[in-house]
Amino acid sequence: TPQRTPDPQTGAAVKAADRAHVFHSWSAQGLIDPLAVAGAEGSYFWDYEGNRFLDFTSGLVFTNIGYQHPKVVAAIQEQAATMTTFAPAFAVEARSEAARLIAERTPGDLDKIFFTNGGAEAVENAIRMARLHTGRHKVMSAYRSYHGGTNTAINLTGDPRRWASDSGSAGVTRFWAPFLYRSPFHATTEAEECARALKHLEETITFEGPATIAAIILESVPGTAGIMTPPAGYLPGVRALCDRYGIVLVLDEVMAGFGRTGKWFACEHFDVVPDLLTFAKGVNSGYVPLGGVAISRKIAETFEHRPFPGGLTYSGHPLACAAAVATINVMEEEGVVEQAAHLGATVLEPGLRELAERHPSVGEVRGLGAFWALELVRSKETREPLVPYNASGADNAPMAAFGAACKKRGLWPFINMNRTHVVPPCNITEAEAKEGLAVLDEALTVADEYTV
Ligand code: PLP
DSSP states (O other): OOOOOOOHHHHHHHHHHHHHHOOOTTSOGGGOOOOOEEEEEBTEEEETTSOEEEESSHHHHTOTTOBOOHHHHHHHHHHHHHOSOOOTTSOOHHHHHHHHHHHHHSSTTEEEEEEESSHHHHHHHHHHHHHHHHTOOEEEEESSOOOOSSHHHHHHOOSGGGGGGOOSOTTEEEEOOOOGGGOTTOOSSHHHHHHHHHHHHHHHHHHHOGGGEEEEEEESSOOTTTOOOOOTTHHHHHHHHHHHHTOEEEEEOTTTTTTTTSSSSGGGGGTOOOSEEEEOGGGGTTSSOOEEEEEEHHHHHHTSSSOOOOOOTTTTOHHHHHHHHHHHHHHHHHTHHHHHHHHIIIIIHHHHHHHHHHOTTEEEEEEETTEEEEEEBSOTTTOOBSSOTTOOGGGGHHHHHHHHHHHHTTEEOEEETTEEEEOOOTTOOHHHHHHHHHHHHHHHHHHHTTOO
């Protein structure tokens, strides 16, 4: 691929314009220092100074096939040359084909696809469908979750990003999902955690009034909140509760879907089929904004003779859909889903567990496929997080020092609170993954200095 030659002067101009005019997400504008990025390919990106970074973040966990895959780039170029855009009310080849390929891969009877421009809009529309389908209003979501930055999606979110923009209710009730390492239920085994979490959920449903609850939304494997693979029986148990009380089950696979966990969709690990499944990110490796809701037959029928009151100008944009078609085809041809499973089992899991044994700062390693988290702690015994919950400034110094140590050695880490997530492209090579693990090893010695 043609790439820009690193040139510090251009980099400085890009940075200056950014600082003058770009208003960045989730940030205090005066406290950030964004890297000016000159180019990217595969699992790497580089700046204008010639510094190259191995990307252990996949952007925001979306470049599941890495940057600039030539087949996807070519498909976008070809689509641009033939039909750059077209309004959503028409049948368009790239859109029909993307919907078909997605529906063929989503489990069960999730056969209709409503396209959006990203994950939050997918969540908004899934909740709207659930409310109209059931005629009920309330939605239940989990603490330690992220569902997006728009109004309903942020209200559903169970992490501090909600706090400042919480509308107070929006019909949302939250509950605790299982997380054995920091068990909300004081459980000591996965089986106990699972049973207690299901009991807590059923009690919450009972006291909220089952006939008022439209939907329960859960990430199949919660992502940003810490990659907490639920115990085997949890999602089947939630499915059974939804069936018992006529509640729509929405599984949010915006981050965990499209190969990330070593299956096309994370819910397949648990043999659970939701009524609605939200996706985005990996659907086209994030090359052009795209998300959507995969809809079960039962819910699709609600809108057979009654209009669905929702839509977006760019729903199923041809460029985004062409990128999805090419991405899914690449994933099939190159076995990317299997690669993620293999990478997890043979390189990431053993490599990360070995780091945990040697470093006093690593309290827990958890994950699957190309989806891993290291929980950094001040003490393995007390499990006290390396930094306090939602820490910033000086309180966050240990994680900032760890992050700087990674970057200095050419690794771009994903850091959230006291955790680093290891979420490289699903098709990262074994050698690249090992290179990243070696950097983590060195950077963890910096985190170790803050342990007690
Ligand atoms: N749902 C989950 C599980 C996510 O991880 C995210 C984003 O990280 C979203 C929804 C929101 O997606 P978007 O940022 O594309 O709106």
